[in-house]
Amino acid sequence: MQEKAKAKADIAIIGGSGIYDANLLDNVRDVDIDTPFGKPSDSITVGNHGDVGVCFLPRHGIGHRISPSELNSRANIFALKKLGVKRIIAASAVGSLKEELKPLDIVIPNQIYDRTKSRPSTFFEDGIVVHMGFADPFCPETSKTIVDVANSKGYSVKEGGTYVCMEGPQFSTRAESRVYQSLGFDIIGMTAIPEAKLAREAEICYSMIATVTDYDVWYEEDVTIETVIENAMKNEAAVKDIIVSTLDKLSLEQHCMCKDALMGAITTVPSMIPHETKRRLDPLIGKYLDE
Numbered sequence: 001m002q003e004k005a006k007a008k009a010d011i012a013i014i015g016g017s018g019i020y021d022a023n024l025l026d027n028v029r030d031v032d033i034d035t036p037f038g039k040p041s042d043s044i045t046v047g048n049h050g051d052v053g054v055c056f057l058p059r060h061g062i063g064h065r066i067s068p069s070e071l072n073s074r075a076n077i078f079a080l081k082k083l084g085v086k087r088i089i090a091a092s093a094v095g096s097l098k099e100e101l102k103p104l105d106i107v108i109p110n111q112i113y114d115r116t117k118s119r120p121s122t123f124f125e126d127g128i129v130v131h132m133g134f135a136d137p138f139c140p141e142t143s144k145t146i147v148d149v150a151n152s153k154g155y156s157v158k159e160g161g162t163y164v165c166m167e168g169p170q171f172s173t174r175a176e177s178r179v180y181q182s183l184g185f186d187i188i189g190m191t192a193i194p195e196a197k198l199a200r201e202a203e204i205c206y207s208m209i210a211t212v213t214d215y216d217v218w219y220e221e222d223v224t225i226e227t228v229i230e231n232a233m234k235n236e237a238a239v240k241d242i243i244v245s246t247l248d249k250l251s252l253e254q255h256c257m258c259k260d261a262l263m264g265a266i267t268t269v270p271s272m273i274p275h276e277t278k279r280r281l282d283p284l285i286g287k288y289l290d291e
């Protein structure tokens with residue numbers, strides 16, 4: 001009997017609110033992956049687009065079962081690393097903090113302001129300490145490709161902008177929203193942290209296509225889930241169209257700082273890292289510890 005090929009993917013798409021399927025891939029199969037941090041949000045759909053191995057993970061699980069604070073982002077990113085993923089394109093629904101950013105606009109953010117409160121946001125614990133740079137949280141190479149592709153297809157996208165990541169799951173109070181708006185942040189969501197931090201720790205490029213679904217409450221009466229999902233779904237075709245064309249253009253070789261992010265960042269003396277920790281984290285740190 002022919003053995004089933006090991007599932008592999010170069011690029012991952014993480015679907016956010018309103019984007020739950022991978023109908024843009026060919027030859028798909030669903031794989032269940034276990035990680036030292038538990039199970040990802042759902043089965044991962046692995047397939048291809050042309051010659052490129054691509055996989056899809058619905059961030060909140062099929063049926064939108066997992067709240068932002070409960071997401072097991074460590075399992076999600078570790079599972080993608082085990083598949084061999086080099087780049088992640090993450091889709092997100094966001095509120096607008098600027099009058100000129102209207103519902104259905106698309107933003108490719110380049111900064112994050114972290115306002116989360118209780119999320120495990122590192123792989124490195126249990127006898128290993130890693131301090132890495134995170135000044136530029138999104139991959140410049142992947143983001144540039146997305147922006148170029150979107151522009152060439154006639155979509156008007158905003159290049160750059162600060163995504164403030166709140167804890168949720170409740171939306172902001174009016175006072176919070178006004179503060180974020182007055183600080184000059186552009187968009188608000190609940191999921192970029194710790195996803196972006198963990199992707200960087202895993203040396204995976206991470207970029208986001210954010211769809212504006214609402215003006216947050218600094219501007220409008222209230223944010224409702226109906227409006228958010230309705231607008232996210234209205235933009236689903238555009239987001240997928242940009243993603244598919246980006247898959248055609250993305251280099252599979254990483255030329256950015258993301259690919260060596262761990263170099264020089266492992267602070268613990270290698271001989272003092274517990275054997276079990278080394279074993280668990282081998283897909284992340286093995287290349288730095290081989291004699």
Ligand SMILES: CSC[C@H]1O[C@H](OP(=O)(O)O)[C@H](O)[C@@H]1O
Binds near residue numbers: 189229
């Ligand atoms: C469904 S409304 C709030 C929810 O939508 C965004 O999720 P995602 O980034 O996965 O599209 C936002 O961050 C909240 O988690």
Ligand SMILES: Nc1ncnc2[nH]cnc12
Binds near residue numbers: 094166190213215217
């Ligand atoms: N206004 C908002 N605040 C936080 N997350 C959101 N996701 C979509 N709209 C949002």
